Amino acid sequence: MSGYVITYFPVRGRAEAMRLLLADQGAEWKEEVVSFQKWFAGEVDLKKTAVFGQLPQFKDGDFVLYQSNTILRYLGRKYDLYGSNIKESALIDMLNDGVEDLRQKYSGVVFYKREPGPEKYIEELSNHLGPFERLLSQNSKGSGFIAGNKISYADYSLLDVLQNHQHLASDCLKSFPFLSAYVEKMTSRPKLKTYLESDARKNCPIVPKDFK
Known part of the structure; x- marks a missing residue:
């Protein structure tokens, strides 16, 4: 396994594009889910150590990144999805x-x-x-x-x-x-289709269930 870990809320949000990329490239990753309630109540230690106090967090082994578009660019370079020049x-x-x-x-x-x-x-x-x-x-x-x-x-x-x-x-x-x-x-x-039809994707909403 690659050792990828995505830490994010229980929604698609800003982590979904990286999930789509990883799935399409045949990579595996682990999800660590943080509840909105605990995050906004300040009950999550990660909120204090996150570089900008935001999620998603992405880990590639011991390498840690924040900011969703930065993560996408990193994966783009890693999987040759960033052009040829x-x-x-x-x-x-x-x-x-x-x-x-x-x-x-x-x-x-x-x-x-x-x-x-x-x-x-x-x-x-x-x-x-x-x-x-x-x-x-x-x-x-x-x-x-x-x-x-x-x-x-x-x-x-x-x-x-x-x-x-x-x-x-x-x-x-x-x-x-x-x-x-x-x-x-x-x-x-094919690989992206498999992910889109998976329970993990279907059970991950665009908008939080308790969103008002």
Whole structure:
């Protein structure tokens, strides 16, 4: 075994993209789950030692990392998911930053109840998804990945965010044929498909069960 350990809350959240990556690459990992109640009550020692007082925490043996996108970049380098040269790496980083912007918009509405609210957000979603649709259309007429013809760490982040949006509005990709095909292609990858159909995935919600 690799000795990977993901420490996070009992939700998909910011740990899910790294889970998707690891599953697709055939890696195994252990989950250490921290309850929201104990974390926010200050009853978890890790909160005091975490570099920025945040989760997820990722361990590769004795090597410890925080910050979800840093962890994704680390795994991207480790599994050759970071392009073949400095320019490709920069492009992948740029696109992942774009995904992060979309994740922040989604999180603001779903988790933090910020304006414009779910209904208005869904109405305006085409403006946010349009750039990703155009990028995919330019990559081998839609048959490639988000940053060319080779999968990168940013693809797992994009897939996670798109699936979150599908949970919010099941038909949100209806007018985006390239994004729809992309999700189908990603979720059909054998190892990734196995993970997505696993009990571990199904029993890990997007939103906490007691979330108000």
